[in-house]
Amino acid sequence: MAKTFEQLGLSAQLTKALSENRFTAPFPIQETAIPLILQGKDVVGQAHTGTGKTAAFGLPILQQIKAGGSVQVLILAPTRELAVQVTDEINRFAKYTGIKAVTIYGGQSINLQLDKLRRGVQIVVATPGRLIDHIKQGSIILDDVRFVVLDEADRMLDMGFIDDIKFILFYVNDDRQTCLFSATMPPEILRLAEEYMRPNKTEHIRLNEEEITLETIDQSYLVVEEREKFRHLMDFIRTNQKAKSQTIVFAATKQRADRIAYKLRQEGFNAVTIHGDLSQKQRDHAMHKFKRGIEDILVATDIAARGIDVPSIGNVINYDVPEDPNVYFHRIGRTARAGGEGKAISLVSNDRISDFERILAQTKLPLRKLNDELGVVVPVIAQHQASFGRGGGYRWRSGSRSGGGYGSRSGGGYGSRSGGGYGSRSGGGYGSRSGGYRNEHEGQRHYGSGDGGGGGSGGYSRSSSNSGYGRDRRRSRYGSSDGYSGGSSSNSNNNY
Numbered sequence: 001m002a003k004t005f006e007q008l009g010l011s012a013q014l015t016k017a018l019s020e021n022r023f024t025a026p027f028p029i030q031e032t033a034i035p036l037i038l039q040g041k042d043v044v045g046q047a048h049t050g051t052g053k054t055a056a057f058g059l060p061i062l063q064q065i066k067a068g069g070s071v072q073v074l075i076l077a078p079t080r081e082l083a084v085q086v087t088d089e090i091n092r093f094a095k096y097t098g099i100k101a102v103t104i105y106g107g108q109s110i111n112l113q114l115d116k117l118r119r120g121v122q123i124v125v126a127t128p129g130r131l132i133d134h135i136k137q138g139s140i141i142l143d144d145v146r147f148v149v150l151d152e153a154d155r156m157l158d159m160g161f162i163d164d165i166k167f168i169l170f171y172v173n174d175d176r177q178t179c180l181f182s183a184t185m186p187p188e189i190l191r192l193a194e195e196y197m198r199p200n201k202t203e204h205i206r207l208n209e210e211e212i213t214l215e216t217i218d219q220s221y222l223v224v225e226e227r228e229k230f231r232h233l234m235d236f237i238r239t240n241q242k243a244k245s246q247t248i249v250f251a252a253t254k255q256r257a258d259r260i261a262y263k264l265r266q267e268g269f270n271a272v273t274i275h276g277d278l279s280q281k282q283r284d285h286a287m288h289k290f291k292r293g294i295e296d297i298l299v300a301t302d303i304a305a306r307g308i309d310v311p312s313i314g315n316v317i318n319y320d321v322p323e324d325p326n327v328y329f330h331r332i333g334r335t336a337r338a339g340g341e342g343k344a345i346s347l348v349s350n351d352r353i354s355d356f357e358r359i360l361a362q363t364k365l366p367l368r369k370l371n372d373e374l375g376v377v378v379p380v381i382a383q384h385q386a387s388f389g390r391g392g393g394y395r396w397r398s399g400s401r402s403g404g405g406y407g408s409r410s411g412g413g414y415g416s417r418s419g420g421g422y423g424s425r426s427g428g429g430y431g432s433r434s435g436g437y438r439n440e441h442e443g444q445r446h447y448g449s450g451d452g453g454g455g456g457s458g459g460y461s462r463s464s465s466n467s468g469y470g471r472d473r474r475r476s477r478y479g480s481s482d483g484y485s486g487g488s489s490s491n492s493n494n495n496y
Contacts, residue, residue: 008035009369012061013096014059014063014096014097018337020471021093029045030056030059031043032205033057033181034059037179041177042178042203043057043179043180043202043204044179044194044206045182046181046206053182054090054151055089058089061147061149064147065122065123065145067097067100069122070143071142072145072146072147074123074142075125075128076126076131076149077156080103080108080280081274082102084103084105086235087125092350094123102117103126104124104127105127105280110133113134116139117134128161129162143173144225146173150178152182154186154326164394165196186326203416215365216341217342218345219363219367220369221345222347222358222366222369222370223371226350229349230260233347234264236315237264237297241296244315245313245342246310247314248297248316248319249297249298249319251300253319261273261297269297270295270296271295274286274287285442286298290310291310293312299319309396310334313334313342314342314343315337316332316335316344316345319348321355324362325359329363331344351377
């Protein structure tokens with residue numbers, strides 16, 4: 001029998017705020033995590049997007065801190081959108097407690113943030129870059145912090161924020177309670193994360209670990225040629241417009257997101273874009289229009305989409321299939337929020353079939369193949385056995401290593417290393433190292449980096465060549481990751 005929030009041991013002030021915000025019963029992650037955090041445990045919590053992770057750590061922490069005084073809680077988030085969302089939710093929960101939370105992120109005036117800090121706050125929700133600015137200039141002191149939370153922990157660590165996190169935690173007392181919450185938690189990220197937690201006081205909550213499924217989402221896919229994607233995208237959007245639900249379209253890079261949104265507007269659709277190259281004002285304006293329903297299509301990159309919480313999202317379309325299956329599940333979790341229903345459609349081009357097969361292997365729910373339903377012929381190359389070449393794209397198992405055509409290492413065509421076409425290393429086209437659609441600069445920063453260029457010991461460097469798609473320091477088929485570049489510079493305008 002499910003417990004109530006009162007039975008979990010929450011105060012009358014918190015349950016009153018919860019009731020006003022129509023929180024009637026705790027979700028599984030909340031029912032499990034809240035008692036553990038109240039008992040003083042470190043918690044590693046995994047649950048799907050939309051299942052209430054913020055309340056799972058926010059409520060028990062609010063119960064254990066006092067109004068007034070210095071900063072007692074530090075919450076780190078990978079993006080400013082997620083940081084703002086977490087702050088808003090915590091402030092709703094804290095309505096009757098007198099506790100104040102503030103968001104600290106790059107792209108906003110630091111003087112505005114200083115003014116809020118001077119008024120007194122007990123909870124700081126921050127992106128790593130701007131928080132480090134405040135630590136260095138002494139405007140945020142972490143000596144009295146009792147609770148540290150890493151939200152979206154897999155992205156925080158996997159995106160290359162590990163050095164930033166180490167720098168920040170150096171200024172926090174070791175005798176703290178640490179929580180990591182995320183929709184996905186790969187084993188290698190867990191091992192890294194646990195370095196900051198007390199081994200004898202750590203509890204793991206891994207809901208749905210055995211099988212990643214989202215039962216309320218109708219998942220389907222269509223295998224198509226790259227050049228046919230946009231036409232099918234428009235067809236899907238038109239088909240689902242009658243339901244008056246909003247749509248998120250995921251693209252691999254900023255450039256592709258901009259181009260897709262532009263082409264949709266040219267075709268008469270109301271579409272906006274959100275990605276890391278936009279200013280804070282532009283991102284806020286785009287999200288405002290999307291949340292208000294002024295625009296019903298949002299074209300986004302993975303990193304920028306972190307923290308998007310719009311209940312009316314009915315459709316998620318993967319214009320580009322991600323390499324990492326966990327990213328796929330996080331994407332489609334943008335729909336069917338809190339047990340609702342939604343649709344997720346993936347447009348699978350020839351060079352992403354292997355990636356999509358990994359996704360299919362991680363869920364036992366049926367994903368409908370739409371080719372037969374829609375009468376779309378599967379591209380010829382997708383009907384043959386093929387494997388990925390080192391340079392990207394498909395390489396025939398018996399194909400030439402030096403000749404032209406599919407899978408060659410030096411000739412043109414799919415998967416070539418130096419010629420033009422898809423997957424080439426130096427020629428034009430998608431996935432090239434010097435031409436076509438390429439790098440998505442998400443402004444990652446690394447302190448004391450010894451892995452390539454950049455600042456030396458104690459300084460920091462800012463990556464300007466990592467692909468915005470795929471994991472840190474891993475070559476993406478839509479661009480390349482060539483290490484770190486740029487020396488030390490002012491980081492007050494860093495987006496993250």
